Amino acid sequence: MEAKHVYDQLDRDLISLLRHDGRAPLSKLADILKVSRGTVQNRLDRLVSSGAVLGFSVRVREDYELDGIRAIMMIEVVGKSTSQVIRRLRGMPELHTLHTTNGSWDLIAEIQTASLADFDRVLREVRLIEGVLNSETSILLSTI
Numbered sequence: 041m042e043a044k045h046v047y048d049q050l051d052r053d054l055i056s057l058l059r060h061d062g063r064a065p066l067s068k069l070a071d072i073l074k075v076s077r078g079t080v081q082n083r084l085d086r087l088v089s090s091g092a093v094l095g096f097s098v099r100v101r102e103d104y105e106l107d108g109i110r111a112i113m114m115i116e117v118v119g120k121s122t123s124q125v126i127r128r129l130r131g132m133p134e135l136h137t138l139h140t141t142n143g144s145w146d147l148i149a150e151i152q153t154a155s156l157a158d159f160d161r162v163l164r165e166v167r168l169i170e171g172v173l174n175s176e177t178s179i180l181l182s183t184i
Contacts (some may be wrong), residue, residue, distance in 0.1 A: 047092065050075065054083055055093065062096040109159045110152050110180040113166065114145035121171030122146055128169045134162045151177070 050073065057069055066084075070077045087093040117125050122140075129135055129149060137150040149166070153159040159179075167175060 047087075050079075051083060051087060051092070054080065055087065058084075058093070058096070108152060108154060109156060110150070111159065111177050112180065113149040113151055113163070113175055113177040115147040115149060115166065115172055116144065116174040117146040118171050118173045125169055125171040129166065132162065132165065134158065145176075 053073055054069065057064060057072060066077045066080045070080045073080065084093070115125070115129075125147070126138065129138055129147070134151055134153050135149045136152050139148045140146065141148050151159070151162055153162055163175075163177060166172060
């Protein structure tokens with residue numbers, strides 16, 4: 041069994057830079073970090089192969105999709121049906137991220153739909169899942 045990689049400050053700094061600009065050239069990253077391009081390449085390869093970096097994505101400006109509805113839904117689950125509920129929720133493409141949590145709510149879902157009608161449909165579908173006891177949803181208005 042392979043030992044878990046321990047990330048150092050250079051790894052954390054590299055990840056931070058990539059969060060800001062995932063398309064930054066290796067030479068630019070090397071200049072900022074004050075290391076060689078090869079060091080950046082090796083570190084990046086190791087971060088990807090270890091699973092610390094799962095991939096690279098595009099961040100879209102908040103107003104790019106003006107028609108999109110984004111929301112956070114807190115979900116309370118009955119008894120021990122959490123695994124069953126999670127399986128059903130994962131099958132819904134409008135639920136972009138699903139988190140387990142502590143406190144009053146068992147799960148938190150990040151929802152994104154194209155319209156209010158789609159949003160209403162998703163809320164109804166989630167509430168009809170066997171094992172969902174209660175939910176509370178807040179539409180995200182703006183990011184600050």
